[in-house]
Amino acid sequence: xxILILCTGNSCxxxxxxxxxxSFNKNIIVFSAGMEASGKLNEKAVWVMKEIGIDISHHISDxxxxxxxxxxxxxxTVCGKANEVCPVFSGRVKNRLHxxxxxxxxxxxxxxxxxxxxxxxxxxxxxxxxxxYDENIKGKYD
Numbered sequence: 001x002x003i004l005i006l007c008t009g010n011s012c013x014x015x016x017x018x019x020x021x022x023s024f025n026k027n028i029i030v031f032s033a034g035m036e037a038s039g040k041l042n043e044k045a046v047w048v049m050k051e052i053g054i055d056i057s058h059h060i061s062d063x064x065x066x067x068x069x070x071x072x073x074x075x076x077t078v079c080g081k082a083n084e085v086c087p088v089f090s091g092r093v094k095n096r097l098h099x100x101x102x103x104x105x106x107x108x109x110x111x112x113x114x115x116x117x118x119x120x121x122x123x124x125x126x127x128x129x130x131x132x133y134d135e136n137i138k139g140k141y142d
Contacts, residue, residue, distance in 0.1 A: 001028040001137060003074045010034025010061040012042040012105050013078045016125050019049050019056040024133045037063040042105050048118045074136075078125070079103060099128050 003021060007014035014032040021030045039061050049056050071092040078101055101124055104117035 001073050001140070002071070003028060003030045003076065004067055004070075004072050005030065005032040006035065006064060006075065006077045007032070007079045008035050008103075009038040009105075010063075011038040011040060012045040013101050013103065013121065013125065015041055015056050015059050015061075016045055016049055016122055017076070017078055017129055018059060019054040020126050020129050021133065023054050024130065025137065028137060031062070031067060032059070033062045033064045033067055035064055037061045044104070044115065044118045045122075048115075048122045052122075076132075097132075099132065101125055101128075 005014040005017045005021075010033050014034065018030050018032040021028060041056065041059060041061060046057050069091045072094065074095045074097060075093050076096075077098045080100055101121050102117070104114070104121045107114040107117040
């Protein structure tokens with residue numbers, strides 16, 4: 001099972017999704033990339049994941065071009081922009097899905113308010129991708 005998670009900057013939502021999927025099952029292969037990869041991870045995303053025992057600090061923010069020629073069981077976009085401009089893959093893609101989330105990195109306000117957005121989106125990603133995993137992968141690739 002090989003999954004690619006796409007987002008705009010590949011610094012926050014796609015990285016959290018990547019971390020959750022790997023935590024659900026070490027036997028699946030997960031990569032994440034960005035349509036406009038930032039080249040770095042969002043520190044707040046790394047922090048909120050670390051708080052629940054998932055270390056994504058070693059992840060790399062990759063551009064989508066790196067993965068266009070590969071074969072994928074799933075290509076999943078987690079933001080509207082990536083869904084709208086998702087490129088054509090020259091490799092084979094068995095399933096293409098969109099499971100979108102707000103971008104907490106755009107939150108403005110107090111540190112407490114901004115962090116509340118990161119926690120909310122992290123938990124939404126966990127719940128949505130636990131459901132995706134349970135319905136589509138669990139038991140097939142253990």
